[in-house]
Amino acid sequence: MSSPIEIVSAVFSQYFDWIMFAAMGLVALWSVSRRNGKQRHARQLLRKAIHEDATAISLHPEVDPRRCTGCGTCTAACPEGEVLQLVKHRSVLVAPAKCVGHGECERACPMGAITLVFGTKTRGIDIPRITSDFETNVPGVYIAGELGGMGLIRNAVKQGHLAAKHALENLRTIGGHTDTDILIVGAGPAGMSASLTAVAAKKRYLCIEQNSFGGTVANFPRQKIVMTSPVVLPIVGPLKFKSNKVPKEELLEKWERIRKATTLKIQEAITFRGFEVHNGIFVVATSAGLIRTRKVILAMGVRGTPRKLGLPNEDLPKVTYHLVDPQQYRNRSIAIVGSGNSAAEAAIALANPRYENKVTLLVRGQGLSRCNDENERNVSALIAEDRIQMLTASEVKEIDRDFLVVQQKEQTVQLPNDYLLILAGTELPHKFLMGLGIEIEKKFGEPLATKLPDRKAL
Numbered sequence: 299m300s301s302p303i304e305i306v307s308a309v310f311s312q313y314f315d316w317i318m319f320a321a322m323g324l325v326a327l328w329s330v331s332r333r334n335g336k337q338r339h340a341r342q343l344l345r346k347a348i349h350e351d352a353t354a355i356s357l358h359p360e361v362d363p364r365r366c367t368g369c370g371t372c373t374a375a376c377p378e379g380e381v382l383q384l385v386k387h388r389s390v391l392v393a394p395a396k397c398v399g400h401g402e403c404e405r406a407c408p409m410g411a412i413t414l415v416f417g418t419k420t421r422g423i424d425i426p427r428i429t430s431d432f433e434t435n436v437p438g439v440y441i442a443g444e445l446g447g448m449g450l451i452r453n454a455v456k457q458g459h460l461a462a463k464h465a466l467e468n469l470r471t472i473g474g475h476t477d478t479d480i481l482i483v484g485a486g487p488a489g490m491s492a493s494l495t496a497v498a499a500k501k502r503y504l505c506i507e508q509n510s511f512g513g514t515v516a517n518f519p520r521q522k523i524v525m526t527s528p529v530v531l532p533i534v535g536p537l538k539f540k541s542n543k544v545p546k547e548e549l550l551e552k553w554e555r556i557r558k559a560t561t562l563k564i565q566e567a568i569t570f571r572g573f574e575v576h577n578g579i580f581v582v583a584t585s586a587g588l589i590r591t592r593k594v595i596l597a598m599g600v601r602g603t604p605r606k607l608g609l610p611n612e613d614l615p616k617v618t619y620h621l622v623d624p625q626q627y628r629n630r631s632i633a634i635v636g637s638g639n640s641a642a643e644a645a646i647a648l649a650n651p652r653y654e655n656k657v658t659l660l661v662r663g664q665g666l667s668r669c670n671d672e673n674e675r676n677v678s679a680l681i682a683e684d685r686i687q688m689l690t691a692s693e694v695k696e697i698d699r700d701f702l703v704v705q706q707k708e709q710t711v712q713l714p715n716d717y718l719l720i721l722a723g724t725e726l727p728h729k730f731l732m733g734l735g736i737e738i739e740k741k742f743g744e745p746l747a748t749k750l751p752d753r754k755a756l
Contacts, residue, residue, distance in 0.1 A: 357414055357448050358397040359404060361389045365411035375406035377526055380671060396670055416447060416741035424728060427737040431464040432457055435737045440465055443488030444599040451487045452529050458491030458597055459532050465593040466499045473579035478502045481582055481591040483570045484598035486513025492595050493562050494532040506568040506584060512553060514599040518546045519621045519647060525549055572734060600724040607720060611697040617718045629654045631714045633702055635694060636721035637661045638668035642677050644719055649685040658713060659688040660704060
């Protein structure tokens, strides 16, 4: 007589194939259901982007459907969240306005189906004309970093290095005496990288900054996360931090230590005003006098040219275009114009209950179309807690000392107002650049002149 164990074993053996088949079927059904759920969510995001007329305003991926196999590697690689998603088994840009040009999707795609482009086929974007070495149409003048239409510290560092490397390898000795071989305008990430490249090449250089060392980064709000990807600096190598999310203060502290260790020649509070060319030499006008140099790198970013509303009274002291220290605003009625990360982060910071502010977010569209997922979730949570009020489809029509007149759809609203923060992005100083002879061109979905740097490259 067989034991119970032997009976169970015999039954299990007899029906093993059926049991395995059923288990595999359940796994397959779960996988299909999960995939279909993601597809539905992706289609919802795409419909939302179309409804809000959201378009990428800067560098963003363009997917070739003929090469895309729907593997989903690019969707997982994007650090900004749900920017790329699979729709009908092909990668689609479902949140174009949230893309900031990381380029991780392009690097991750095993099929080479993604190309980073400026503008779209119907909406162009104006950027300076530069070569793959970041040289403009004016020989000897280079543009690196945000001024060239690309954000992100990692990109700026790489561009500053490549621009300085090309400039220093092509120095001309004609034209007589100069004060320096290369003049770098801007002491942000691109300017710092270019300066370190000049140090490594043992060439004469000078870096000038109209504000303070750190450039744009120094003007960011307190504790703002400014870097989430590894960065490699010339001479220094990889920058190591405690966390993958690096706040502004920690980055600036690291840069300051590097500045002292390498004795970088950086002069602050000096404004760049333009240049003339005489016998192949650049005579650069600054607030501290004239500087004669053989090459010029413009790495000053666009922070100094914020996008304005163009309204009367916009010059009132209560109007500002950046938030540095939220603690200076307490028990105030504050309005913030913008739908991007800067506006969202300012609203989150100012809505801290310790400050007792009344915060209103004024958005032209239907929502925070240009925010990353984390900021959008945080703002939504604060709206639910009644700590932030958001007026969609709204536009400031009048600025008064004590209030704002806001048009919201068909309704006119008067808001009590102590401070107005206009965080609607920045504008490239095209007129200034064209005054220097630098050509500006409109890109309609055209690729970069050169690939973004590999993570490990420098």
